[in-house]
Amino acid sequence: MTDDDLTGEERDRLRRARVDPAPPRALEDQTVEALRRRGLLRRSRRSLVAVGWPVAAAAALAAAVTWMALHRSSTPGAAATGPRFVLLLYAGAEPVDGSPEARRREYAQWARDIASRGVSISGEELSDDAHEIPAATGSPAVQAPLPRGFFIVEAPDLASAERLASTCPHLRYGGRIIVKRILS
Amino acid sequence: MQAPGDDELIRRLGVGRDEEAFRTLYGRHTAAVYGLLCRLVGRPAEASDLMQETWLRAVRHLSLFRGQSAFRTWLTGIALNCYREWRRKHTREIPASDPDMRTSPARWSDEIAAVNQVLALLAYEHREVIVLHDIEGFTHEEIAEALEIEPGTSKSRLSRARRAFRDRWQGTP
Numbered sequence A: 001m002t003d004d005d006l007t008g009e010e011r012d013r014l015r016r017a018r019v020d021p022a023p024p025r026a027l028e029d030q031t032v033e034a035l036r037r038r039g040l041l042r043r044s045r046r047s048l049v050a051v052g053w054p055v056a057a058a059a060a061l062a063a064a065v066t067w068m069a070l071h072r073s074s075t076p077g078a079a080a081t082g083p084r085f086v087l088l089l090y091a092g093a094e095p096v097d098g099s100p101e102a103r104r105r106e107y108a109q110w111a112r113d114i115a116s117r118g119v120s121i122s123g124e125e126l127s128d129d130a131h132e133i134p135a136a137t138g139s140p141a142v143q144a145p146l147p148r149g150f151f152i153v154e155a156p157d158l159a160s161a162e163r164l165a166s167t168c169p170h171l172r173y174g175g176r177i178i179v180k181r182i183l184s
Numbered sequence B: 001m002q003a004p005g006d007d008e009l010i011r012r013l014g015v016g017r018d019e020e021a022f023r024t025l026y027g028r029h030t031a032a033v034y035g036l037l038c039r040l041v042g043r044p045a046e047a048s049d050l051m052q053e054t055w056l057r058a059v060r061h062l063s064l065f066r067g068q069s070a071f072r073t074w075l076t077g078i079a080l081n082c083y084r085e086w087r088r089k090h091t092r093e094i095p096a097s098d099p100d101m102r103t104s105p106a107r108w109s110d111e112i113a114a115v116n117q118v119l120a121l122l123a124y125e126h127r128e129v130i131v132l133h134d135i136e137g138f139t140h141e142e143i144a145e146a147l148e149i150e151p152g153t154s155k156s157r158l159s160r161a162r163r164a165f166r167d168r169w170q171g172t173p
Helices: A008-016 A025-037 A058-063 A102-117 A157-164 B006-016 B019-041 B044-060 B071-090 B099-103 B110-121 B126-137 B140-147 B151-170
Strands: A084-090 A121-125 A150-152 A176-182
Touching: A008 B006, A008 B071, A008 B126, A008 B151, A025 A102, A025 B044, A058 A102, A084 A157, A102 A121, A102 A150, A157 A176, A176 B006, B019 B044, B019 B071, B019 B126, B044 B071, B071 B126, B110 B126, B110 B151, B126 B151, B140 B151
Parallel strands: none
Antiparallel strands: A084 A150, A084 A176, A121 A150
């Protein structure tokens, strides 16, 4: 054996080093987004944002406790000055596997990633229970699904806000997002 | 229901630009290729950029994939092209690994962390032949093709690289 040959121990040590670290979680969505911008991917149905989603049964909504503790995330000193949009997050119809805490961390990390790019973003998780205050006119109550949380983001236009929403981990858990411009 | 094979996903991606097909392929193949890039580049942030560029090129040129090799092999070839271009731009840099890669116990067991630490201290031309030959199991002919060098150059570099690795390893506490 020459000095250049590996000993058996060295060979084994190097082979054992073939352990693949997990890619950053945001990389997948960033890559999808880059492919979309180049026209190489079509937006999938799960990331389409539209009004008129079928109303999920209240029981299914209750079972589909999905998500997040949302820390307010924004770049320090980056006050929102452009158009703002609210991303309303609705639970999907199917129960979601895994721990809510892990999902909360994932949502918070997503928001931090966005904030790190200089985009103003904040948001909150909403509780399961809701109380309706009846109209003073006596109009009947409107049965509508209730959002489970929201983000407020700054974006140049609706299309940009939709693109940003399409990277939200909420969609991967079967949830739906409705994007609306804030008028003020 | 059986998961669709790579061929079916590639067809859906190529014909319909199907995002779900892409995400499935991404989930199957990214970790291995990203791991290789991390070992070659030594810095996870730059490995991420190269990984994204790899996928962009792969999807853009998907019609060139003829199925003569496994999709992972084809993707790895693209990743190595990206790495080679990156490496040309960084020839004069002194290799410096990401501190996270060297020290994060969550991601690396002690021995693996030590190996990566030593690899990160080697010159790129040494590191890449050790990674490709001794860790990934490439032949000298495959390394020659990947790095655009002669097989003989790969062999001589590997000899020097192993000596350098051993010297550094023995100097590791």
